[in-house]
Amino acid sequence: MQEICELCGSDALESVYTPERSARGISVHICGRCGLVQSLPRADRAPRAAPAVSSGADWGNVRYGKGFRSKIAVDAVLRHCDPQAALSLLDVGSNRGSFAHALLGAAPQAHITAIEPDERVAQSCAGLQRIELHVARIEDTPLETSRFDVVHSSHTVEHLAHPAHVLDDHRRTLKSGGVLVLDAPNIAILGADDIVEEWFIDKHLYHFSERTLSRLVAAAGFSIVERPDRDDAANLFLVARKTGAAGEPAGADPQEVEKAYDLISSYVATRAHNLAALTAVAAELHALAPKGVAIWGAGRIFDSLVVHGRFDARALRLLIDKHLKPHVGERHGCALAAPEELVRAKPGVIVVMSRGFADEIAAEARKFAPAAEILLYTDLLSRARTHLAA
Ligand SMILES: [Zn+2]
The missing domain is CATH 3.40.50.150 (Vaccinia Virus protein VP39)
Known part of the structure; x- marks a missing residue:
């Protein structure tokens, strides 16, 4: 039909x-x-x-x-x-x-x-x-x-x-x-x-x-x-x-048609570029592993990092996701943890894997692990993109 x-x-x-x-x-x-x-x-x-x-x-x-x-x-x-x-x-x-x-x-x-x-x-x-x-x-x-x-x-x-x-x-x-x-x-x-x-x-x-x-x-x-x-x-x-x-x-609405074509072609190009850059993000996080790395956010961005960036989740000290934890116990071989576990785990680095809630998560992470360096996914990706373009 x-x-x-x-x-x-x-x-x-x-x-x-x-x-x-x-x-x-x-x-x-x-x-x-x-x-x-x-x-x-x-x-x-x-x-x-x-x-x-x-x-x-x-x-x-x-x-x-x-x-x-x-x-x-x-x-x-x-x-x-x-x-x-x-x-x-x-x-x-x-x-x-x-x-x-x-x-x-x-x-x-x-x-x-x-x-x-x-x-x-x-x-x-x-x-x-x-x-x-x-x-x-x-x-x-x-x-x-x-x-x-x-x-x-x-x-x-x-x-x-x-x-x-x-x-x-x-x-x-x-x-x-x-x-x-x-x-x-x-x-x-x-x-x-x-x-x-x-x-x-x-x-x-x-x-x-x-x-x-x-x-x-x-x-x-x-x-x-x-x-x-x-x-x-x-x-x-x-x-x-x-x-x-x-x-x-x-x-x-010819204008809306043109906008839709432009938006989807820009998405395809940007996403391909970002997926290529994820390999560099994964390498940076692997290099930080001796300091103890925690990732906060085990959802779709994290999945991209593993699937497209070939990040090894076993390199993590902690994988935190308080919303996913009740629904799925682990992601890519790493058990999901609650934020409170940061206190005991004492990671040197906390990576915030979120787009919409990055500021809120970073503020909460600082409360549980005041000594840890906090890195935002967006910054890591943008650094890796710049390297890729150079
Ligand atoms: Zn129509």
């Missing part, structure tokens, strides 16, 4: 990129009419795999990142709604319930209908008061028309086979003037100069820009009242209000 673009309906979908280690044979396409980047095939409902902390496209099923986004969403609800009112909210993809916990704490009369297909994570909302939990996919959950004041959807829309249909249904379930609080990954991150992990993971079927996500939301009959923050290259967070009627289907 010929797939058509989810945003503009065109069949001009051109394959531009094949992700590394895709378990689903994914190919990334650009719509030649509107510029929406989308992964094909869209076959969803794949059987759930075991947790895979891979830097390739097969990464997934270790879900803990969404909790970091709860505060910004709760704050948005409080800006647009009366926290003392008996608000009715739909929380799509509730995950471990961090939004639900925070919102119910801030709005004492609110009631949440929580939808989460993964029973392993849904159970963390099960005991909460004022929550009705559905362990199901949003597409399979019948909901009343005009029932909710707020629909909150965080890092879910990019996983859906047909996000336009689901946004349309969110509009139907909202009361007149109801608010949509939407959060999704931002394709602008592909412009980062330190990316090493495969960004086009199998679980993401759509890769939105500010422009394509805003147009999809508008086409579903919303008017955007808070646009995404231009300084946040990682997330697209927006607030929209239900309008009277469904919007117009999206038309052509």
Whole structure:
């Protein structure tokens, strides 16, 4: 069957990129009419795999990142709604319930209908008061028309086979003037100069820009009242209000098409360069091993260092990751440790392997090991790139 673009309906979908280690044979396409980047095939409902902390496209099923986004969403609800009112909210993809916990704490009369297909994570909302939990996919959950004041959807829309249909249904379930609080990954991150992990993971079927996500939301009959923050290259967070009627289907956007092509070709070039530089980063860390090296962050960047830089994890004194530790016991033959273990291990060097949380991690590392030298992954990579270019 010929797939058509989810945003503009065109069949001009051109394959531009094949992700590394895709378990689903994914190919990334650009719509030649509107510029929406989308992964094909869209076959969803794949059987759930075991947790895979891979830097390739097969990464997934270790879900803990969404909790970091709860505060910004709760704050948005409080800006647009009366926290003392008996608000009715739909929380799509509730995950471990961090939004639900925070919102119910801030709005004492609110009631949440929580939808989460993964029973392993849904159970963390099960005991909460004022929550009705559905362990199901949003597409399979019948909901009343005009029932909710707020629909909150965080890092879910990019996983859906047909996000336009689901946004349309969110509009139907909202009361007149109801608010949509939407959060999704931002394709602008592909412009980062330190990316090493495969960004086009199998679980993401759509890769939105500010422009394509805003147009999809508008086409579903919303008017955007808070646009995404231009300084946040990682997330697209927006607030929209239900309008009277469904919007117009999206038309052509040649500028967005050109931007999408440029972004993906720059990603391919930058990432190839960075993967080559990882070998030099690994060599530098091996040379530091006699001082005792700890790495904080055992996720996708660390996996790239081992897989592409051929770093030997046995050279480490400590591998710390407090978020992954409960889900996976070890990475590449190295047991995961809690930050407190830094006190006993006394490493001479701590390497922070994180992009978004580097400052926070460095500050925490200093508390446990004040004498250790702290190196940031971004600095190590940028040094290695300079050497490579010389
Ligand atoms: Zn299109």
